Amino acid sequence: MYGFLWRILPGPWWLKLFLYLLVIAAILWAVVTFVFPWVQATYFAPIDVTVHG
Amino acid sequence: MTTAQHRATVRRSRPAAPPPRRRGVLSNIVLVLGELLLTLGVLVLAFVGWQVWMFDPSVARDQTSIADEYLQDWQSSEPSSNVPAAEDPTVEPDDAPVAATPSATADVWGVLYVPRFGKDWRRPIAWGTDMTQVLNRIGIGTYTQSTMPGAVGNTTLASHRAGMGSSFYDIEKFRLGDKIVLETKDGWYTYAYRNTQYIVDTDTNVLNPVPLVDDKAATSRVLTLQSCNPLPISNQERIMAFSVLESFTPRSAGAPDIVKKLGGS
Numbered sequence: 001m002y003g004f005l006w007r008i009l010p011g012p013w014w015l016k017l018f019l020y021l022l023v024i025a026a027i028l029w030a031v032v033t034f035v036f037p038w039v040q041a042t043y044f045a046p047i048d049v050t051v052h053g
Numbered sequence: 054m055t056t057a058q059h060r061a062t063v064r065r066s067r068p069a070a071p072p073p074r075r076r077g078v079l080s081n082i083v084l085v086l087g088e089l090l091l092t093l094g095v096l097v098l099a100f101v102g103w104q105v106w107m108f109d110p111s112v113a114r115d116q117t118s119i120a121d122e123y124l125q126d127w128q129s130s131e132p133s134s135n136v137p138a139a140e141d142p143t144v145e146p147d148d149a150p151v152a153a154t155p156s157a158t159a160d161v162w163g164v165l166y167v168p169r170f171g172k173d174w175r176r177p178i179a180w181g182t183d184m185t186q187v188l189n190r191i192g193i194g195t196y197t198q199s200t201m202p203g204a205v206g207n208t209t210l211a212s213h214r215a216g217m218g219s220s221f222y223d224i225e226k227f228r229l230g231d232k233i234v235l236e237t238k239d240g241w242y243t244y245a246y247r248n249t250q251y252i253v254d255t256d257t258n259v260l261n262p263v264p265l266v267d268d269k270a271a272t273s274r275v276l277t278l279q280s281c282n283p284l285p286i287s288n289q290e291r292i293m294a295f296s297v298l299e300s301f302t303p304r305s306a307g308a309p310d311i312v313k314k315l316g317g318s
Contacts, residue, residue, distance in 0.1 A: 001088040031096065036103050044104070046189055046217045047288045049281045050182045050196075051257050 116192040142306040149301035151203035155180035166234040173316040206262040209277040221280035244296035274298035
């Protein structure tokens with residue numbers, strides 16, 4: 001997976017490295033912006049804190 | 054060993070060019086699976102970090118800015134008619150005006166300052182204890198059975214312990230006599246912390262005029278802060294921190310020193 005990504009990226013090693021980091025940064029951004037809030041809302045609903053009969 | 058023999062040995066021992074590496078399908082699947090699992094592990098750790106260091110503080114910041122909006126408005130608002138125009142900054146509890154009862158769920162009617170929770174800790178107090186409208190968004194809710202500050206009886210406020218702003222995270226750290234200040238548009242109600250009790254969610258008599266005591270007429274003005282217990286994420290129990298009204302400061306007299314020393318606006 002990671003090796004495959006490295007092989008398909010074009011250019012000399014420094015360009016590959018730059019693109020590689022760019023791809024990882026983009027994925028992380030998407031995860032933090034969309035995936036984490038969704039997981040939070042779906043699986044980590046806040047618990048009840050009140051007293052009631 | 055002759056020279057010819059030696060050359061032959063060298064030639065023979067030179068490593069052959071490695072054959073092009075070709076992994077089988079199975080080993081490729083295992084490789085990708087392993088990489089996915091490692092990635093998933095890293096992401097789970099990242100999620101926990103995101104929750105604690107990014108998401109929760111951002112909810113807390115939103116709640117604080119709601120408080121600041123109201124504080125701004127109240128600076129220029131007309132005091133209610135029942136507020137004494139005294140220049141005396143400390144009105145005895147018996148003479149404290151009773152705060153107006155809000156009319157609708159999620160109405161913000163007060164801002165709470167708890168110096169024990171930190172210099173910059175201030176949160177809006179909304180009417181009702183609705184989970185989505187009040188507790189998750191604004192932070193602190195008010196049981197509608199409560200008497201309002203200034204009245205003899207019990208004002209009970211609920212909030213999350215950990216998560217959704219973690220307002221009452223440090224509720225167990227109170228020490229006897231700690232000041233708690235509740236600001237409304239009319240002024241500041243200063244309470245002194247008295248004691249903490251642990252109950253369960255069905256102990257609704259904590260909302261009585263005399264908390265946890267049935268059929269007894271109240272004589273003091275109690276503020277009850279309520280959250281869940283134990284940390285970090287359990288709500289097996291409820292924790293109650295009780296405090297008693299010490300004095301009231303009308304807005305015309307200016308903020309009490311405890312509030313001035315805090316980081317608020």
